[in-house]
Amino acid sequence: MCWRENANTNRVNGIMKVRVKKCAYVLALCMGLVSATLIACGNDPLEGKPKQKATSAPAAFTEQRKLAAANTNDDFAGGVVLPKAEEVALHGKEVTGGLPAVMTFLDERQTGLNYIYKKYSALKPGFEGEMTLDITVDVCGDVKNITEISSTTNYPQFNTEIRNSLAKQKYPKTDQGHYTISLSLTFVKDLNPQVEAAQADSVKVDSGAEKALPKGPHIVLPAKKDVIVQGKIAGGASSLLKFLDKQSNLINNIYNRALKSDSTIAGKLTLNVTVDPGGDIFRIFVDATTTGSASFDLKLKNSIARWKFPDSEQGRYTVIFPLTFVQK
Numbered sequence: 001m002c003w004r005e006n007a008n009t010n011r012v013n014g015i016m017k018v019r020v021k022k023c024a025y026v027l028a029l030c031m032g033l034v035s036a037t038l039i040a041c042g043n044d045p046l047e048g049k050p051k052q053k054a055t056s057a058p059a060a061f062t063e064q065r066k067l068a069a070a071n072t073n074d075d076f077a078g079g080v081v082l083p084k085a086e087e088v089a090l091h092g093k094e095v096t097g098g099l100p101a102v103m104t105f106l107d108e109r110q111t112g113l114n115y116i117y118k119k120y121s122a123l124k125p126g127f128e129g130e131m132t133l134d135i136t137v138d139v140c141g142d143v144k145n146i147t148e149i150s151s152t153t154n155y156p157q158f159n160t161e162i163r164n165s166l167a168k169q170k171y172p173k174t175d176q177g178h179y180t181i182s183l184s185l186t187f188v189k190d191l192n193p194q195v196e197a198a199q200a201d202s203v204k205v206d207s208g209a210e211k212a213l214p215k216g217p218h219i220v221l222p223a224k225k226d227v228i229v230q231g232k233i234a235g236g237a238s239s240l241l242k243f244l245d246k247q248s249n250l251i252n253n254i255y256n257r258a259l260k261s262d263s264t265i266a267g268k269l270t271l272n273v274t275v276d277p278g279g280d281i282f283r284i285f286v287d288a289t290t291t292g293s294a295s296f297d298l299k300l301k302n303s304i305a306r307w308k309f310p311d312s313e314q315g316r317y318t319v320i321f322p323l324t325f326v327q328k
Helices: 003-038 062-071 098-122 156-165 197-201 236-246 247-260 292-305
Strands: 080-081 091-093 129-137 143-151 180-190 219-220 226-233 267-276 281-289 312-326
Touching: 080 098, 080 197, 080 267, 098 156, 098 180, 129 281, 129 292, 143 156, 143 281, 180 281, 219 247, 226 236, 236 312, 247 292, 267 292, 281 292, 292 312
Parallel strands: none
Antiparallel strands: 080 180, 091 180, 129 143, 129 180, 219 312, 226 312, 267 281, 267 312
């Protein structure tokens, strides 16, 4: 009997040893995978500190700086207008540092973007426009995908270089999964520090007064057939038209101010606006434009971004509508 009990005990001990070894192997494998991931993302667990800041800018714009300096004048007054924090949307996993980290990232790359714009302005003087991008970033801060949602620059080579340069950067990281940054970059040939949008927003509209036929430069609002509604807006397209009608004096005011610095502005500006259930704007970008002035488009877009749109019946909705500006 004793020898049987000893045999059973030895067999149990042998099984336990095998299981312990397997658990040790699995644990070692998991720790190895975690360490490999940290090192791949620029964090060496043995050093206890990051090898590279998530927002550090590598020398990705050296060639653009050289070409821009050689091909353009020093008095070049154009540049990129970065979006405000409220104009940047983050989707997906939480970003380390949140939206402030993303805004810091953009600020650090403004000079490089200006050099690219400066270089291409030497090849095609006077071009302007806006690019709307979706940039998907992985857990390490590397770009997995960058998509051009829309553009009004009419310069494909320039757009490609902007995308390629942004794709090489090291973005803020996440703890897990991917996230997407949705933003717009506006390139203008003359950066004007004067901001008149706040003054324009203070104009009061008397909705009860009868409107006379417009004289001189003015806006032409869209017809119902020109408005595209995606989702459920309270009151449908008609409520949007009534809303725009109330804001028409304000839009005309912005237009007439812009004409003082550029008398050639005219044409159609089509906006794509996504609205939250409460009427606040979730996202806005220029879908198409023939006004010939990116700075005017930007000023009008930024003003509209602060408006309170009609409520939705359910969830977010998107409206696409044109605004036409005529000289007489």
